[in-house]
Every structure is written in C-alpha cells, then in structure tokens.
Amino acid sequence: xxxxxxxxxxxxxxxxxxxxxxxxxxxxxxxxxxxxxxxxxxxxxxxxxxxxxxxxxxxxxxxxxxxxxxxxxxxxxxxxxxxxxxxxxxxxxxxxxxxxxxxxxxxxxxxxxxxxxxxxxxxxxxxxxxxxxxxxxxxxxxxxxxxxxxxxxxxxxxxxxxxxxxxxxxxxxxxxxxxxxxxxxxxxxxxxxxxxxxxxxxxxxxxxxxxxxxxxxxxxxxxxxxxxxxxxxxxxxxxxxxxxxxxxxxxxxxxxxxxxxxxxxxxxxxxxxxxxxxxxxxxxxxxxxxxxxxxxxxxxxxxxxxxxxxxxxxxxxxxxxxxxxxxxxxxxxxxxxxxxxxxxxxxxxxxxxxxxxxxxxxxxxxxxxxxxxxxxxxxxxxxxxxxxxxxxxxxxxxxxxxxxxxxxxxxxxxxxxxxxxxxxxxxxxxxxxxxxxxxxxxxxxxxxxxxxxxxxxxxxxxxxxxxxxxxxxxxxxxxxxxxxxxxxxxxxxxxxxxxxxxxxxxxxxxxxxxxxxxxxxxxxxxxxxxxxxxxxxxxxxxxxxxxxxxxxxxxxxxxxxxxxxxxxxxxxxxxxxxxxxxxxxxxxxxxxxxxxxxxxxxxxxxxxxxxxxxxxxxxxxxxxxxxxxxxxxxxxxxxxxxxxxxxxxxxxxxxxxxxxxxxxxxxxxxxxxxxxxxxxxxxxxxxxxxxxxxxxxxxxxxxxxxxxxxx
RNA sequence: GGGCGAUUAGCUCAGUUGGUAGAGCAAUCCGUUUACACCGGAAAGGUCACAGGUUCGAGUCCUGUAUCGCCCACCA
Numbered sequence: 001x002x003x004x005x006x007x008x009x010x011x012x013x014x015x016x017x018x019x020x021x022x023x024x025x026x027x028x029x030x031x032x033x034x035x036x037x038x039x040x041x042x043x044x045x046x047x048x049x050x051x052x053x054x055x056x057x058x059x060x061x062x063x064x065x066x067x068x069x070x071x072x073x074x075x076x077x078x079x080x081x082x083x084x085x086x087x088x089x090x091x092x093x094x095x096x097x098x099x100x101x102x103x104x105x106x107x108x109x110x111x112x113x114x115x116x117x118x119x120x121x122x123x124x125x126x127x128x129x130x131x132x133x134x135x136x137x138x139x140x141x142x143x144x145x146x147x148x149x150x151x152x153x154x155x156x157x158x159x160x161x162x163x164x165x166x167x168x169x170x171x172x173x174x175x176x177x178x179x180x181x182x183x184x185x186x187x188x189x190x191x192x193x194x195x196x197x198x199x200x201x202x203x204x205x206x207x208x209x210x211x212x213x214x215x216x217x218x219x220x221x222x223x224x225x226x227x228x229x230x231x232x233x234x235x236x237x238x239x240x241x242x243x244x245x246x247x248x249x250x251x252x253x254x255x256x257x258x259x260x261x262x263x264x265x266x267x268x269x270x271x272x273x274x275x276x277x278x279x280x281x282x283x284x285x286x287x288x289x290x291x292x293x294x295x296x297x298x299x300x301x302x303x304x305x306x307x308x309x310x311x312x313x314x315x316x317x318x319x320x321x322x323x324x325x326x327x328x329x330x331x332x333x334x335x336x337x338x339x340x341x342x343x344x345x346x347x348x349x350x351x352x353x354x355x356x357x358x359x360x361x362x363x364x365x366x367x368x369x370x371x372x373x374x375x376x377x378x379x380x381x382x383x384x385x386x387x388x389x390x391x392x393x394x395x396x397x398x399x400x401x402x403x404x405x406x407x408x409x410x411x412x413x414x415x416x417x418x419x420x421x422x423x424x425x426x427x428x429x430x431x432x433x434x435x436x437x438x439x440x441x442x443x444x445x446x447x448x449x450x451x452x453x454x455x456x457x458x459x460x461x462x463x464x465x466x467x468x469x470x471x472x473x474x475x476x477x478x479x480x481x482x483x484x485x486x487x488x489x490x491x492x493x494x495x496x497x498x499x500x501x502x503x504x505x506x507x508x509x510x511x512x513x514x515x516x517x518x519x520x521x522x523x524x525x526x527x528x529x530x531x532x533x534x535x536x537x538x539x540x541x542x543x544x545x546x547x548x549x550x551x552x553x554x555x556x557x558x559x560x561x562x563x564x565x566x567x568x569x570x571x572x573x574x575x576x577x578x579x580x581x582x583x584x585x586x587x588x589x590x591x592x593x594x595x596x597x598x599x600x601x602x603x604x605x606x607x608x609x610x611x612x613x614x615x616x617x618x619x620x621x622x623x624x625x626x627x628x629x630x631x632x633x634x635x636x637x638x639x640x641x642x643x644x645x646x647x648x649x650x651x652x653x654x655x656x657x658x659x660x661x662x663x664x665x666x667x668x669x670x671x672x673x674x675x676x677x678x679x680x681x682x683x684x685x686x687x688x689x690x691x692x693x694x695x696x697x698x699x700x701x702x703x704x705x706x707x708x709x710x711x
Numbered sequence: 712g713g714g715c716g717a718u719u720a721g722c723u724c725a726g727u728u729g730g731u732a733g734a735g736c737a738a739u740c741c742g743u744u745u746a747c748a749c750c751g752g753a754a755a756g757g758u759c760a761c762a763g764g765u766u767c768g769a770g771u772c773c774u775g776u777a778u779c780g781c782c783c784a785c786c787a
Binding site for chain 2: 206291414527557593594625640
C-alpha cells in the first residue's frame with residue numbers, strides 16, 4: 001500500500017501482470033465475488049457437475065439452529081465438511097452436501113421466551129397458535145440470515161436441496177415412523193418419572209439436564225423408631241412407607257408389612273415397613289422413607305411393592321394441599337420453615353451441614369429439576385441400540401475417532417428408554433388421540449370424543465431421522481443414489497443426542513446405516529483454551545474473524561494442527577499467520593507470472609525434474625492425508641511446502657536461473673508447481689486459490705472448484 | 712459409582728504404522744539494491760509428567776503412580 005506503488009504499477013503493467021497482484025491480497029474484495037461465481041456455475045448441485053461421474057460422495061449438514069448467529073463451532077464444521085466436499089468434487093465424485101436449517105424446538109423456544117420476557121410478556125399468557133406463529137416468523141427470518149453466513153464461510157453445499165426441519169416431508173416421515181414404532185410395539189405411553197423444569201414447564205430427556213454439585217444440609221429425622229436422612233424434607237409430607245434392606249441386621253426385628261403409628265410433620269400417621277434390596281445399607285442410616293412421585297429410586301420401589309403415589313409438589317414447584325399449612329409455598333422458602341416445625345416437635349436428630357451431592361438442573365436455566373410422574377410417550381431403545389452396536393461391530397459404520405467409538409458403544413450398551421414428549425408448542429405436534437384412556441395414533445381425529453395430545457416431539461426425534469428424510473426416503477432418486485451417506489461430521493457434544501439416534505433410527509427405518517463414517521470435532525475454545533461464554537465475554541464470532549483476516553485464514557486457523565475429535569483453540573493471532581500466507585500465495589503468483597509463463601513442456605533440467613518430483617511427493621502425501629481425514633496434517637504440510645520450500649528455496653534460486661539460457665525449463669516448472677499447488681490447497685483455502693486461478697493465463701478448467709485433482 | 716481422555720519449547724498445540732523432536736505466537740540479533748515488510752536472514756529455547764517393562768531402538772507400545780479435564784448415571 002505504499003505511495004510509490006503508482007510508479008512500480010506503471011512498470012508492471014507493461015509486463016502484462018494483472019493489476020490486482022501489484023497490491024497485497026484483499027480477501028474482502030474477492031470472497032463474495034468468488035462465491036457468486038461458484039453458485040452461478042451450478043456445480044454445488046452434483047447433477048450439474050462436468051464429466052461422467054458415477055461414484056457418489058454425500059454429506060448431510062448438521063442443520064444449524066435458525067435462531068441466531070453462527071458461532072465458532074459452526075465455522076469449524078463448515079470448514080471440515082467443505083474441505084471434504086471440495087476434495088471429492090475435484091476427485092471426480094458426484095459430490096453432494098445437503099444444507100439444512102433446524103427449528104430447534106426447545107432451544108428456539110427458550111431463545112424466544114427470553115425475548116418475550118424482555119418485552120414483559122409470557123408464553124403462558126398466549127394462545128398456543130399465536131405463539132407458534134410468532135416463533136415461526138422469527139425463525140424464518142433468522143434462517144435466511146444464517147444461510148448467508150454459511151455462504152460467507154465458503155460452504156459449497158447444494159442450496160437447491162436445502163431442507164428445513166418443519167418442511168412437510170419431514171413431518172410426514174416423522175409421523176410415519178411414529179406409527180411404525182407403535183405397530184412394532186417399540187412405543188408406549190407410560191407414567192414414569194420425568195425430568196421436569198418448573199420454569200420452562202416441560203419435561204426434558206436425561207441429556208437435557210446437567211449436574212451441579214451443591215453443599216446442603218442433610219437432615220436426620222426421627223420417624224417412629226427409625227432415623228431417616230434426607231436433603232429434601234419438603235417432599236416428605238406423604239411418606240408412609242419406611243424402607244430398609246432385608247439383610248440389614250440392625251433392623252432384623254422389623255418385618256415387611258409391619259405397621260406403626262408415629263408423629264410426623266403435620267400430625268400422627270400410620271407407617272408401614274417395606275424391605276427392598278435396592279437400599280444401600282451404608283448410606284445414611286440405611287433406612288429411608290419414599291416419595292414415589294418425586295424420586296426415581298422411590299418410584300421404582302413403589303412400583304415393585306404396589307404402593308400408592310401422591311403428588312406433593314405442583315408443576316410450578318409449589319407445595320400442594322397435602323402439605324397442610326405450607327400449601328402454596330415455594331419449596332425453597334418452605335424448607336427452612338418445615339425444618340423449624342420439625343425441630344419444635346423434636347423430630348430432628350441432627351443436621352449435617354457439609355453434605356455435598358449433585359443435583360440435576362435444567363441445561364438452559366440452571367433451575368433444579370423437579371422429578372415428577374407424568375404420562376409421556378417413550379421409545380423402547382434396547383432393540384434399536386443392539387442393532388446399532390451390531391453395525392459398529394461388523395464395520396457398516398466406523399467412528400473415526402477411537403475415543404468416541406468407545407464412548408458410543410458404552411452408551412448404547414447402557415441405554416434407557418427415550419421420553420419423546422415435550423410440553424412446548426414450538427415443534428412437531430404428536431399425532432395421537434385419547435378417549436377413555438385408550439390411545440390412537442392418527443394425524444386427523446379418529447372421531448367423536450377423542451382428545452388430541454397437546455404435546456410436541458422432542459426435536460431430536462425428528463432430527464434423528466435427518467439423513468433419510470433429507471434424501472427423500474423411501475423412493476426418491478436421491479435416496480437411492482446418495483444413501484447411505486459417506487460421512488457424518490458433527491460436534492462430539494451431540495454424539496448421543498444426534499449421532500446415536502440417527503444411527504438407530506436409520507437402521508430401523510431403512511435397514512441400512514445412515515452414514516458409513518462418523519467424524520467428530522471437539523469444542524472450539526478461545527485462545528487460552530477457555531470455553532467461550534457470553535458471561536465471560538470471550539466469545540469469538542467467526543464472522544468477525546472472517547471480516548478481519550479473510551475466510552481462508554479463519555479456516556486455516558481452525559484446521560492446522562487441530563487433532564480430530566479433540567477440543568481446539570481459536571487464536572486470532574494464529575489466524576493472522578494464515579492471512580499472511582494468503583498474501584504469500586498472492587505474491588508467489590506475481591513472481592511466477594512476472595517470470596513469464598511457459599506451458600509447453602520443454603526439455604527439463606535435472607534441477608527442475610527434482611522440483612517436480614518433490615511436488616508430486618507432496619501431492620501424494622496430501623492426498624493420502626485427505627483420504628484418511630488428516631486435515632490438520634495436510635493443511636500444515638501445504639503451508640510449509642509452499643512457504644519454506646517453494647518460496648524460500650525454489651523461487652529464490654530461480655532469480656538466478658531465470659537469467660540463464662535454460663530459463664524456460666524453470667518457467668514451465670514454476671507454473672506447474674503453482675497451478676498444482678492451487679489445486680491441492682483449494683479445499684482448505686477456496687477463496688484465494690480460486691481468485692488466483694481466475695487470473696492464470698492457462699488452465700485446464702475454467703473454475704478451480706471443478707479442476708481435476710492432481711493424481 | 713462407571714466410562715473416556717490429557718500431561719512435548721515461555722504460551723497454545725502438532726507429531727499418521729516405534730527410527731535420536733516441530734509449528735504458530737512471544738522473546739534476541741541483523742537486514743528494506745525489486746515476488747512479498749502481510750518480508751528476508753541468523754541464533755536461542757525441550758532429560759517429550761514420573762517410575763518400571765517390551766525392543767537393536769520408545770514422545771510413539773505395555774504396566775503402575777501423580778496431577779488436570781470431559782462425559783454418563785435414579786444414591787435417599
């Protein structure tokens with residue numbers, strides 16, 4: 001950008017060098033133009049690709065949530081999937097990358113509820129239809145915003161095949177699957193303990209809860225002749241059964257079924273002794289009372305012994321009339337008051353104030369989960385999981401990162417049934433109707449007197465069917481041609497949520513694995529390795545980095561040296577290094593063009609034969625890395641080959657060679673290395689390589705994007 | 712309670728099947744006579760957590776220890 005640039009510019013122009021090369025590379029100037037060029041070519045759609053292509057390569061994009069801006073994790077998946085797709089496209093495969101957008105049920109509803117809160121509104125005061133409509137508009141607006149961000153990141157996906165998770169074909173197939181599960185007796189309506197979030201008023205799967213370690217009081221309470229220990233006295237109003245292990249010698253004199261009268265929180269009760277082997281004799285006093293409605297262990301004991309259930313805490317987290325004088329109180333404020341009353345009745349033996357345990361909390365609002373008994377739809381997972389394990393064992397599907405392979409197998413081997421009902425409006429309604437306790441699966445009402453299930457599906461129930469739905473299962477040409485897909489690339493954090501479910505559902509519906517390979521990436525952290533969070537203020541927006549350093553630099557910063565499957569750090573300084581690399585390529589090109597382009601192969605000097613053989617060695621190496629998903633090594637090798645070998649050695653010595661009589665051999669060699677390197681580098685840095693390619697005087701393809709990969 | 716992983720240069724991390732260690736950034740010195748200062752050159756920096764073992768040879772494989780991290784799970 002020097003002022004005397006005009007002078008040298010004059011001289012260069014005489015040499016016939018495109019003006020752009022007289023200035024440093026400006027990513028901002030060319031990136032959107034290059035993307036427009038690609039999109040206009042139609043080659044993102046495999047049906048339009050040149051040549052005779054038979055072998056498919058398919059990636060289904062993990063559909064980004066259409067409820068906000070893309071974050072660093074999105075940038076990473078776009079980069080990885082784009083590298084694979086561009087590479088396979090250049091290799092001559094029928095390369096298809098299907099984009100999508102996710103309505104993201106609970107996630108989006110939570111985002112929208114926050115928005116409502118800020119406006120002083122609440123979803124509980126709205127008609128469900130109105131709420132749905134508002135969230136729909138919000139999502140559609142964000143969807144197009146999100147799509148443009150994917151374009152900025154260089155995603156060479158086939159927009160003509162984009163699918164939204166609320167498209168009719170998605171809903172139809174999801175309903176079909178629901179019906180089939182019912183017919184196959186893999187679906188049941190059950191009253192079971194669910195994770196209930198009192199704020200969001202919905203049940204959540206285990207995966208949607210988190211654990212927090214809390215240090216709380218642990219109360220030892222006198223219960224007739226026993227002492228029971230609890231952290232939650234507020235649940236104890238209705239406890240009429242006292243449970244101990246049948247082998248516990250301390251309580252041998254009490255028999256199963258014995259009853260006794262005792263003073264309890266709100267007066268005298270009659271309690272019954274129950275013996276159950278699930279009791280841990282070493283914990284507390286080895287005796288506990290049970291609250292089946294609000295505890296999963298207690299629920300199971302009650303079921304085994306046919307004991308009654310009674311709700312103590314309502315859906316909002318307030319005490320019900322069973323609590324007597326405490327009725328209507330929030331459990332948090334009630335607890336100390338209940339303890340006070342117990343103390344006044346001399347029912348408190350002691351209080352341990354250093355009791356540390358983990359409590360489940362809602363992963364969105366961090367409020368304590370209140371276990372509740374609720375009738376919900378559950379999918380029996382074990383048969384589905386067994387089939388998935390079989391597919392892993394016989395190699396139908398490979399998890400490319402060994403640690404995740406182990407984790408996935410472990411999870412599948414210890415799987416629980418899946419609660420797919422959610423009490424939110426933003427999602428696909430469950431097509432089920434009830435009359436007098438009988439259930440029918442049907443989209444339309446089965447007739448007079450039937451009531452519709454007001455719930456919606458867990459988002460992951462539909463997302464879990466994504467690969468075959470997007471490709472048009474069961475009978476579209478795309479499904480026949482592109483299914484099973486080649487690679488599923490996504491975040492390791494949704495291995496269970498999504499990958500495992502897709503595997504099971506895919507096998508269940510289509511009889512085939514939905515993908516042959518699973519490539520998982522880790523979490524993108526900040527430069528110091530800290531998790532990005534709004535409260536810490538260390539969130540790095542990929543779009544901002546892209547604006548400052550260029551998308552190519554961002555992509556290299558995310559790829560080079562970052563091992564598959566492990567967390568990685570996004571360091572803007574590292575990204576800066578690759579911005580310089582893009583400029584280096586730019587100037588390498590300038591040098592090669594200024595030296596004079598020779599494309600007819602002359603008799604080559606030995607030194608040039610050597611240079612070209614080294615080039616082909618690099619090409620072989622990089623190709624092998626790409627085949628084995630070692631993008632972190634391939635990108636690093638190209639960087640060092642071009643900078644430390646080609647620029648630092650070959651070009652430097654060329655300054656002398658070009659003055660000799662054998663200059664043409666070198667000119668040919670330089671051009672050959674440049675054009676081949678651009679091809680090798682294109683999957684990683686698509687924009688600058690294409691921008692340079694467009695300026696080359698001789699090339700074997702108009703667009704680098706569809707140039708033939710060096711063999 | 713169960714499972715998975717990490718420990719390599721000041722910092723953040725690579726190191727593909729075992730063959731006497733690499734990058735980015737930072738720090739030191741020198742250089743601006745034309746591809747590039749978004750540059751070039753030079754030098755510096757590590758007993759690869761620790762202890763054993765296998766091997767001609769181990770950062771890499773095995774066993775154990777320590778520290779750190781992540782995930783799963785119904786412990787009152």
